[in-house]
Amino acid sequence: MAVDVVCRMSVDEKNAKFRSEHKGTQYYFCCAACKKSFDANPARYVRN
Numbered sequence: 478m479a480v481d482v483v484c485r486m487s488v489d490e491k492n493a494k495f496r497s498e499h500k501g502t503q504y505y506f507c508c509a510a511c512k513k514s515f516d517a518n519p520a521r522y523v524r525n
Contacts, residue, residue, distance in 0.1 A: 479504075482522040483511035499523060 479490040488505040490496075495506035499519045506512040515522055 481505065481507045481511050483514050 478487045479493070480486070481488050482504055484507060486507045488507050490503075490505045493505040495509055495512040497504050497506070497512055497516055497519075499515075500523075502523075504515060504519075504523075506515065
């Protein structure tokens with residue numbers, strides 16, 4: 478299971494409908510709203 482980095486909900490990456498790639502890493506989301514928030518500002522949710 479992956480963790481939605483926006484809302485911290487568990488997401489089954491095999492069946493995830495919403496996903497984004499950022500700096501070579503795949504991120505999975507529980508809903509379109511979380512994906513939209515991440516895509517607008519990924520640095521807010523990812524620590525490098």
